[in-house]
Amino acid sequence: MTATTIPTKTIYAGTGRRKASIARVRLIPGSGKLTINGLPGESYLQYSPNYIRITYGPLHTLGLDKEYDILVNAQGGGLTGQADAIRLGVARALCNVNPEHRGALKAEGHLTRDSRVKERRKYGLRKARKAPQFSKR
Template sequence: MLNIHKKNVIYLGTGRRKTSVARVKLTPGSGKLIINGIPGESYLQFSPNYLRISYTALNILGLEKEYDIHVKARGGGLTGQADAIKLGIARALCNINPENRTTLKSKGLLSRDSRIKERKKYGLRKARKAPQYSKR
């Protein structure tokens, strides 16, 4: 999405993973990450792994300090939300410059991870775990 005024340019991207959904807005700025109104480091519990995952697309393109990131994340846990943020940022970067798409696609950042939890079946304890077999 492109606005006329250069200061108020907003690029949007949506990412999903497991049951998490992240709506990402990139605006030109200094590289701040805000998730649900909270600083990103605090929201992701200062985990270097979650922060590294979230910033992957920006690090590959060398744009770490170019854009402020505002995220509305909901559903799932921190792992799913971090991966959803990664996909949302990658999609927003494709809106900024179509040439970014080839780089991000070759690194596998534009494909959604479709693995979700398998449903529980009746007669079983979980999706596949069966009750203990008793011979007598």
Template sequence: MTILSQNTQVTYYGTGRRKESIARVKLIPGSGKLIINGLPGESYLQFSPNYLRISCAPLKTLGLTNEYDIYVKTEGGGLTGQTDAIKLGLARALCRINPENRTALKSEGFLTRDARVKERKKYGLRKARKAPQYSKR
């Protein structure tokens, strides 16, 4: 009987949400690559330096830029919402790695969930708050 050794790497998970977007982030010790929905992070985020900077900001704050590979499954919303969801999920995963990371991430505001979502349309109105033009006569 042979026993097969398995290569099990420690993985850390975090979930982030913003508007209609949900991002499930998986951190694995590695070289610092970012994979979003099976694509390289740069091409998924349309080579926008702003989106790339925002999504990896928690790693830069802790100085762990090239320590972990980031695998993300994201859905819903647009690129801005998905980028902010990735940022929150990444920060939550980093808190699971080491609870001492929490103070640095909290002070930068990376662990705060932005709860602003689109308001529902109400009947009798054109949008959530826009009313039809009032006519006195």
């Protein structure tokens, strides 16, 4: 269990990964604010309702929307990968809060790590599978 105690506050931590993104998430009892890399979460996610919905997904599932402040250190990849990485990190941190949350989060798919990553480039090809144009003559 990764829980750190500071005076009168407990911090629950979780790490999420997706594509090339890594998100280190900390849950602190609070009012439901989202902070990503020192910026307000909505502004960092470009006010996209889809990214915001994905990020808060595990909290909505458990009905804990206004119970915890979310502090995130995200790096690598783009916004889609980072939003999904944050979702996984929040879900893992909620499992540290109370192990009984695990069943509900797993049923909604919040604890599943999406392992799809970009395929490596092969020699003789332009990208992973795209070949140069074939000329018969």
